[in-house]
Amino acid sequence: QVTLRESGPALVKPTQTLTLTCTFSGFSLGTTGMCVSWIRQPPGKALEWLARIDWDDDKYYSTSLKTRLTISKDTSKNQVVLTMTNMDPVDTATYYCARIRLVSGPQGFDYWGQGTLVTVSS
Amino acid sequence: DIVMTQSPLSLPVTPGEPASIFCRSSQSLLHVNGYNYLDWYLQKPGQSPQLLIYLGSNRASGVPDRFSGSGSGTDFTLNISRVEAEDVGVYYCMQVLQTPLLITFGPGTKVDIK
Numbered sequence: 001q002v003t004l005r006e007s008g009p010a011l012v013k014p015t016q017t018l019t020l021t022c023t024f025s026g027f028s029l030g031t032t033g034m035c036v037s038w039i040r041q042p043p044g045k046a047l048e049w050l051a052r053i054d055w056d057d058d059k060y061y062s063t064s065l066k067t068r069l070t071i072s073k074d075t076s077k078n079q080v081v082l083t084m085t086n087m088d089p090v091d092t093a094t095y096y097c098a099r100i101r102l103v104s105g106p107q108g109f110d111y112w113g114q115g116t117l118v119t120v121s122s
Numbered sequence: 123d124i125v126m127t128q129s130p131l132s133l134p135v136t137p138g139e140p141a142s143i144f145c146r147s148s149q150s151l152l153h154v155n156g157y158n159y160l161d162w163y164l165q166k167p168g169q170s171p172q173l174l175i176y177l178g179s180n181r182a183s184g185v186p187d188r189f190s191g192s193g194s195g196t197d198f199t200l201n202i203s204r205v206e207a208e209d210v211g212v213y214y215c216m217q218v219l220q221t222p223l224l225i226t227f228g229p230g231t232k233v234d235i236k
Contacts, residue, residue, distance in 0.1 A: 037225070047163075047171065047214055049225035060223040063123055096170060105153065106218045108161045108176030110183070115170055 002026035004036075004097050004113035011119050012087050018118060022080040022097030026111075029055055029075050033102045036080045037109065038071065040093040048093075052100070053080055089120045124148050124217055126228035134236040135205045143231045145198045145215035151178075152195050159218040162191055162200045165230075166211040174213075175200065210234050 008020035020038070027034055037052040051071040052060045061069050070083045080097060094117045098109035125148040135141045151159045158178030163171040173182040175191035178198065188203040202209060215228040 046230050047165075047216075047227040049216075049227065052223065052225070063224065098171075105155060105157045105177050106159065106161075108173040108182060109163070109171070110173050110176075112170040112172070 002099065002111045004099060004111055006095060006097050006113045006116040008095070008116055008118065010117060011121065013122050014088055014120060016087050018082075018084045018087050018091070020082045020084075020095055020097075020116065020118075022082070022113060024078050024080070024097070024099065027099065028078070029053075029073050029080070031055055035100045035102060036073070037098050037100060038080075038082045039096045039098060039109070040091075041096070041115075042090075042093040045093075050084075050095075051082060054102075087120045091118070092120050093118060124219055124224060124226050126215055126217055126226050128213075128215060128228040128231050131229065131231055133231055133233045135202075135209075135233055136236050137207055138204050141202045141205050141209075141233065143200045143213050143215075143233075145193075145200070145228055147196045147198075147217050149219075150195045151198075151217050151219070153220065158194050158198070159220065160191075160193070160198050161216045161218070162189075163214045163216060163227075164209070164211050165214065166208075169211075171214065205233075207235060 004024040035054045038050040053071045068085045094115040096115045098112040101107045127146045129144045162175040165171040179191045212230040
């Protein structure tokens, strides 16, 4: 079955770079149409899409955050990595990775990780 | 950027009764292929979001048939034919504009039992 799991530091200091890893199973990012996105949710607030990487290594970023984000994949390890530079307390959030398939259009984020809470504080 | 709005933002419901949530996009989500690039998600308390509806009206695998999505262009509706207690949580609509790729969630509608 499909599973995704986020991992990374629970606490980062302001100005530091955050590195998060999404480790998944049950599908391959080498398969045509497969994509993985990162989405975050500040405490008590709405969801915010951050980035997506596709099977063909195309990458897409949130307009407001694209200067701070880098997404990459290691297909052999079934991992997707997100880095976010210059962290600020407003970046405190639960960070999710989620799978989406492109089949005659995006089929929705059908599988999500459990999320990892990242707190930005000195 | 595309702006997504939802109404109401809070919806008290009675089990067994129908419920509707509305979502509006600041620009059309109707793709040239005829699909509306609009999804619906439910985030139950303490859980990750789960996909309910994709491409405007397609129920995701395992989603009960009491959930249905409709609408086209800029105006969309999620209907629950008969609310059950397990349907409480926050419902989000999400648009997926393709060129360039931009994904935006609505502000969420909190559904709870009266």
